[in-house]
Amino acid sequence: MSVASAVREDRLWQRHADMAKLGGTPKGGVNRQALSAEDAAARNLLAGWATARGFAIFTDAIGNLFVRRDGTDAKALPVLSGSHMDSQPTGGRFDGMYGVLAAFEALEALEDAGVKTRRPVIAVAWTNEEGSRFQPGAMGSAVFAGHNDLHAMLAVRDWKGVVLKDALAETLKAAPAPLRKGKPGFALDGYVEVHIEQGPRLENEHKTIGVVTAIQGSRRYIVEVTGDEAHAGTTPRAARKDAFHSALRIAAAMYEATTDAEDTLRFTIGRVDVSPGSPNTVPGKAVFTIDMRHPAEAVLEVHEAKLAAIVAAGAAPCIAAIERVTAVAPTNFDPKVIDLVRAKANALKLANMDMPSGAGHDAMHIAKLCPTGMIFVPCERGVSHNESENATPSDLAAGARVLAEVLADLANR
Numbered sequence: 001m002s003v004a005s006a007v008r009e010d011r012l013w014q015r016h017a018d019m020a021k022l023g024g025t026p027k028g029g030v031n032r033q034a035l036s037a038e039d040a041a042a043r044n045l046l047a048g049w050a051t052a053r054g055f056a057i058f059t060d061a062i063g064n065l066f067v068r069r070d071g072t073d074a075k076a077l078p079v080l081s082g083s084h085m086d087s088q089p090t091g092g093r094f095d096g097m098y099g100v101l102a103a104f105e106a107l108e109a110l111e112d113a114g115v116k117t118r119r120p121v122i123a124v125a126w127t128n129e130e131g132s133r134f135q136p137g138a139m140g141s142a143v144f145a146g147h148n149d150l151h152a153m154l155a156v157r158d159w160k161g162v163v164l165k166d167a168l169a170e171t172l173k174a175a176p177a178p179l180r181k182g183k184p185g186f187a188l189d190g191y192v193e194v195h196i197e198q199g200p201r202l203e204n205e206h207k208t209i210g211v212v213t214a215i216q217g218s219r220r221y222i223v224e225v226t227g228d229e230a231h232a233g234t235t236p237r238a239a240r241k242d243a244f245h246s247a248l249r250i251a252a253a254m255y256e257a258t259t260d261a262e263d264t265l266r267f268t269i270g271r272v273d274v275s276p277g278s279p280n281t282v283p284g285k286a287v288f289t290i291d292m293r294h295p296a297e298a299v300l301e302v303h304e305a306k307l308a309a310i311v312a313a314g315a316a317p318c319i320a321a322i323e324r325v326t327a328v329a330p331t332n333f334d335p336k337v338i339d340l341v342r343a344k345a346n347a348l349k350l351a352n353m354d355m356p357s358g359a360g361h362d363a364m365h366i367a368k369l370c371p372t373g374m375i376f377v378p379c380e381r382g383v384s385h386n387e388s389e390n391a392t393p394s395d396l397a398a399g400a401r402v403l404a405e406v407l408a409d410l411a412n413r
């Protein structure tokens with residue numbers, strides 16, 4: 001029996017259905033934000049499945065959860081595969097979860113096919129990839145790779161003021177796993193992440209597998225505008241320092257400055273907080289987030305300068321500041337891993353195409369540590385970060401088959 005043929009579509013689909021109940025929303029999506037009770041429940045479910053199959057589980061100081069299938073050579077570096085189980089507040093059932101469940105399915109397929117590998121194969125669920133509750137996103141993989149400082153991340157607060165360290169302690173109390181002591185991170189021989197595409201290209205081109213070549217660069221910012229609270233009924237316009245009004249002018253200028261003819265630059269204001277949030281008080285503070293992405297670092301650099309100039313020029317009569325929260329340079333994946341993914345897709349007779357990723361993934365951090373690649377499968381109408389996100393059982397199984405073959409190959413090198 002080949003490893004690919006040991007991948008079971010029904011088992012993989014059922015695991016998605018079981019996970020979708022944890023944080024399931026009435027509209028059919030999930031709200032399973034990082035380090036919530038729902039995240040802890042997902043960790044427990046995965047850990048239970050792993051233990052039942054005889055795989056070892058362990059966690060690290062940022063809460064990344066690992067499932068290990070031993071190799072025959074105790075000294076050989078492991079091959080790693082996974083993604084994330086946290087979701088957007090109105091997220092879908094497949095973003096991230098598919099990559100974790102496909103990696104776990106690959107471990108089970110190796111086991112069922114009776115394939116021994118020289119290297120250990122480890123499945124991972126990275127902590128807080130989405131970055132919607134705690135910023136920055138891709139946090140677990142960034143700490144693992146040494147790109148973000150563990151202690152700085154433990155001190156991060158969510159929008160309600162909860163400190164990440166406390167939320168992590170609660171999560172690990174509710175979902176205990178043996179702790180790998182010391183700083184997160186260990187040497188790896190390779191990393192492969194599977195994900196739904198989150199865009200429409202594969203579906204439009206009738207391809208089952210995306211051979212991912214790169215991830216575009218991304219930056220996130222917070223803009224804080226400070227004005228003065230005042231009475232909405234009595235304070236003349238000229239005497240107001242309306243923080244929302246200044247934020248609105250700044251935002252409008254930013255949309256203008258980031259509109260390009262080719263529609264390549266991605267600019268999103270995804271969260272606006274106005275306080276004190278009373279209908280009859282002129283807002284004293286307005287805070288908004290910016291997410292900006294482009295395949296070329298130089299373009300991000302130029303536009304960062306434009307955003308800073310707009311904040312400086314547009315704040316009056318309030319004051320405003322822009323702070324960069326994250327900057328991740330564009331990632332090019334390893335040519336050998338890219339070739340291997342394509343070769344395995346071809347061998348399985350799965351229609352495929354090379355493509356870059358518009359979305360960010362944990363793979364962008366791990367690519368700095370070891371040869372890394374990604375595998376995409378189509379999602380319905382390209383919709384993601386939406387509760388209606390959907391994918392077919394057969395496409396999910398196809399991606400898991402390519403992954404299982406790639407991992408078996410890498411783990412025997």
Ligand code: GLV
Binds near residue numbers: 130358359361
């Ligand atoms: C990941 O969810 C991203 O924002 O690209």
Ligand code: MN
Binds near residue numbers: 095129
């Ligand atoms: Mn994701």
Ligand code: MN
Binds near residue numbers: 088095130385
């Ligand atoms: Mn996402």
